[in-house]
Amino acid sequence: MNQNNVLYVDLERKSFYVKNRSDLFNEWLGGVGVALQLYKEEAVKGSAPLSSGNVIVFAVGPLTALYPLASKVVAVFKSPLTGNYGESHAGGRSATAIRSAGYGAILIKGVSDRPIYLVISEKGVQFKDAATLWGMRSTFTAGRVLREASPGTGVRTIMRIGRAGEKLVRYACVVSETYRHFGRMGLGAVFGSKKLKALVIHGKSSMRMPKIKAYRDVYDEIYDLAVKSGSMKKYHELGTPMNILPINALGALPTRNLLEARFEGAENISGEDLAAKKLGRRVACSHCPVACIHLATIREPYPDEPYFYKTTFVSYDYELLYSLGSMLGISDINGLLKLMDEVEIGGLDAISTGVALAWATEAYKKGLIKLNDLVVDLDWGKADAYREAVKLIVDQPNEFYKALAMGVDHSSKIYGGRDFALSFGGNEMPGYHTGPASHIGYLIGSRHSHLDAAGYSIDQKMKGLSPEEMVDKLIEEEQWRQILSSLVICYFARGIYEPSIVKKALDVLGYEFDEERLKELGRCIYREKQALKASEGFRPSELRIPERIFEVPSFRGLIDKNYMKAALDHYSKIFNKIVATE
Amino acid sequence: MKRLVIMDAERCVGCQLCMFACSRRLGFAGLDKSALHVKSVGGFERGFTVVVCRACIDPPCLRACPVDALRARDGGGVILDLSKCIGCRFCERACDIGAVFWDDSMNKPVICVHCGYCVGYCNFRVLGVEGMISR
Numbered sequence: 001m002n003q004n005n006v007l008y009v010d011l012e013r014k015s016f017y018v019k020n021r022s023d024l025f026n027e028w029l030g031g032v033g034v035a036l037q038l039y040k041e042e043a044v045k046g047s048a049p050l051s052s053g054n055v056i057v058f059a060v061g062p063l064t065a066l067y068p069l070a071s072k073v074v075a076v077f078k079s080p081l082t083g084n085y086g087e088s089h090a091g092g093r094s095a096t097a098i099r100s101a102g103y104g105a106i107l108i109k110g111v112s113d114r115p116i117y118l119v120i121s122e123k124g125v126q127f128k129d130a131a132t133l134w135g136m137r138s139t140f141t142a143g144r145v146l147r148e149a150s151p152g153t154g155v156r157t158i159m160r161i162g163r164a165g166e167k168l169v170r171y172a173c174v175v176s177e178t179y180r181h182f183g184r185m186g187l188g189a190v191f192g193s194k195k196l197k198a199l200v201i202h203g204k205s206s207m208r209m210p211k212i213k214a215y216r217d218v219y220d221e222i223y224d225l226a227v228k229s230g231s232m233k234k235y236h237e238l239g240t241p242m243n244i245l246p247i248n249a250l251g252a253l254p255t256r257n258l259l260e261a262r263f264e265g266a267e268n269i270s271g272e273d274l275a276a277k278k279l280g281r282r283v284a285c286s287h288c289p290v291a292c293i294h295l296a297t298i299r300e301p302y303p304d305e306p307y308f309y310k311t312t313f314v315s316y317d318y319e320l321l322y323s324l325g326s327m328l329g330i331s332d333i334n335g336l337l338k339l340m341d342e343v344e345i346g347g348l349d350a351i352s353t354g355v356a357l358a359w360a361t362e363a364y365k366k367g368l369i370k371l372n373d374l375v376v377d378l379d380w381g382k383a384d385a386y387r388e389a390v391k392l393i394v395d396q397p398n399e400f401y402k403a404l405a406m407g408v409d410h411s412s413k414i415y416g417g418r419d420f421a422l423s424f425g426g427n428e429m430p431g432y433h434t435g436p437a438s439h440i441g442y443l444i445g446s447r448h449s450h451l452d453a454a455g456y457s458i459d460q461k462m463k464g465l466s467p468e469e470m471v472d473k474l475i476e477e478e479q480w481r482q483i484l485s486s487l488v489i490c491y492f493a494r495g496i497y498e499p500s501i502v503k504k505a506l507d508v509l510g511y512e513f514d515e516e517r518l519k520e521l522g523r524c525i526y527r528e529k530q531a532l533k534a535s536e537g538f539r540p541s542e543l544r545i546p547e548r549i550f551e552v553p554s555f556r557g558l559i560d561k562n563y564m565k566a567a568l569d570h571y572s573k574i575f576n577k578i579v580a581t582e
Numbered sequence: 583m584k585r586l587v588i589m590d591a592e593r594c595v596g597c598q599l600c601m602f603a604c605s606r607r608l609g610f611a612g613l614d615k616s617a618l619h620v621k622s623v624g625g626f627e628r629g630f631t632v633v634v635c636r637a638c639i640d641p642p643c644l645r646a647c648p649v650d651a652l653r654a655r656d657g658g659g660v661i662l663d664l665s666k667c668i669g670c671r672f673c674e675r676a677c678d679i680g681a682v683f684w685d686d687s688m689n690k691p692v693i694c695v696h697c698g699y700c701v702g703y704c705n706f707r708v709l710g711v712e713g714m715i716s717r
Contacts (some may be wrong), residue, residue, distance in 0.1 A: 001611070065612055065613075068599065096598070100612060100613055100614075140625075143625070144624075147624065153621045154598075154619055154622075155613060177626055178625055178626050179627075204612070204613040204686075205612055205614055205686075205687065206610040206611060206613060206614045206615055206687075207610060207611050209606075209609055209610065209611050215611070216606060219606065223599075227705050280627075281627065282595055283596050283626045284596055284597035285597070286596075286598050287597065287598060287599065287602060288597050289597055289599050289705040291595035291706070293626075295626075
């Protein structure tokens with residue numbers, strides 16, 4: 001269970017080696033801190049995201065497999081969607097499996113000459129032929145085949161891409177354990193470009209804990225906070241979809257490509273309705289007592305055979321209900337769940353897919369796209385048409401879908417409709433039109449995601465901040481999140497893993513980090529990310545703000561352009577200062 | 583004597599906190615000292631199989647041990663004497679439900695002692711402890 005071991009895999013030469021990198025883990029803890037450094041060491045600077053020069057780094061942290069809710073893996077790569085720094089997190093069993101296989105990080109470089117998948121264990125790497133798996137329509141089927149073919153049942157992760165990844169859709173995801181995803185920023189396409197269909201990682205090693213009583217005490221404190229304190233209640237009960245109704249009530253739920261921010265069908269796609277009518281099972285990531293993964297069931301009769309039914313399980317979360325639901329005007333829950341299922345089958349990021357389809361619908365209605373290009377007659381609320389369109393994004397039968405598979409920023413450059421192409425820094429918009437903080441957060445966050453700094457939370461909780469204060473708040477939050485991402489903690493548990501708890505958890509392991517040192521490390525990782533982004537060509541001055549966000553009142557009212565400009569100016573100064581010193 | 587029992591495997595969410603607890607009880611973090619196992623039935627959507635020792639009154643594992651490293655536990659199940667165990671894995675093979683686990687680093691079996699420590703970490707009441715006076 002040596003966290004300091006890094007597994008280096010070369011897909012071109014089909015070779016690997018393991019190297020102790022305690023130098024990196026001592027300085028940067030693990031997770032994103034270490035992954036960033038490994039990326040910098042091994043990626044060929046300036047190389048295209050889908051070229052052999054790009055590398056993929058997976059990393060876990062010092063708390064992985066040791067404490068509850070340290071249940072995520074960080075992936076760092078160059079994003080084919082934004083063309084710059086890419087980072088994505090996923091759970092499932094990936095974190096426990098990597099650590100238990102004896103690695104703190106896995107670095108994958110090069111391009112294979114043919115489709116392969118890797119089986120990784122303490123013994124190293126097996127390079128397996130994936131010719132049969134390549135081109136399979138469904139990620140479910142690929143997962144099933146790999147489950148049967150691979151060792152380590154119960155103590156493994158099976159990360160795989162769908163056809164979207166194979167076909168290099170720039171927002172293809174990597175699916176782990178069927179229902180968890182490295183969703184954002186197109187890791188699936190990077191896998192596809194490397195002809196890497198899947199990773200099976202298994203292991204069950206353990207380590208003797210030196211201070212066992214102290215370890216058990218801290219463990220119990222965290223466990224009790226997770227199951228008794230109420231801090232995880234919303235994830236535990238209705239899951240993230242419990243946010244649909246409150247966000248809608250605030251007037252912050254992007255609807256029909258953000259032509260509106262309230263959805264008349266919100267009730268139908270709410271966590272409450274789903275739980276009452278569709279919830280079939282709840283499951284958990286390894287080492288998480290919360291079990292936030294909610295699976296809905298769709299029961300469908302076969303039209304050609306009486307008394308013959310198919311029951312499908314679909315994982316649902318707030319972001320999917322927004323992007324494939326309200327954003328497309330879909331309130332028919334069965335239609336929505338089937339659309340989600342199609343996105344899962346193809347292996348796409350649900351947020352980007354929904355936003356891309358929402359833009360396409362509006363562009364079509366405005367006459368920018370012809371039905372001939374669109375193939376299916378898209379219209380708000382028509383789930384069946386959107387399901388066909390998802391297949392077309394994967395297949396890319398014409399120039400239009402080739403463009404749409406590159407994301408809305410790219411598509412709108414070709415077809416127009418820039419004003420309502422809802423991407424920030426090249427990444428499609430998450431589901432919060434709460435106010436300026438959410439949008440500034442998407443713009444300045446390292447991965448242009450709501451996850452960078454949760455601006456939606458600032459919009460809801462804080463009033464009267466100046467643009468400068470708001471940017472400072474967002475950056476401060478993002479900096480602390482670098483520590484959570486280095487440990488690697490699920491962000492849902494950020495309320496539990498306060499600096500004092502993190503310090504206690506690390507103390508037991510012999511780390512000497514006081515709270516200030518932790519925060520300084522967070523600031524340092526943040527600066528490293530900004531500098532890396534600058535070296536790959538990112539310039540705050542080139543950030544595009546879609547006009548649409550100014551046209552529709554948010555929870556905080558109409559967003560003021562001057563406020564946004566002042567915020568970006570302030571961020572630019574901070575960014576430029578970092579770049580000048582790093 | 584008490585006995586670890588599965589109350590309802592359908593409630594299992596697959597978090598594996600029981601497995602981590604079992605190793606932790608012995609002073610370890612991780613999974614390979616765990617005397618119980620949780621795996622998906624075949625995809626997470628189909629639920630989980632939870633494998634725990636049934637505390638057999640006439641344990642096949644005990645009968646399979648060629649060196650008397652296993653002795654009958656009062657109330658069912660077995661107690662392992664590590665000093666006698668030669669790591670032949672006969673006990674592992676003898677258990678029809680696969681509840682004799684293997685510690686690869688020690689090359690010895692891991693067998694549940696029915697202490698119930700794991701139950702305290704099952705947030706979904708999958709596991710329970712049954713008091714056993716006689717069977």
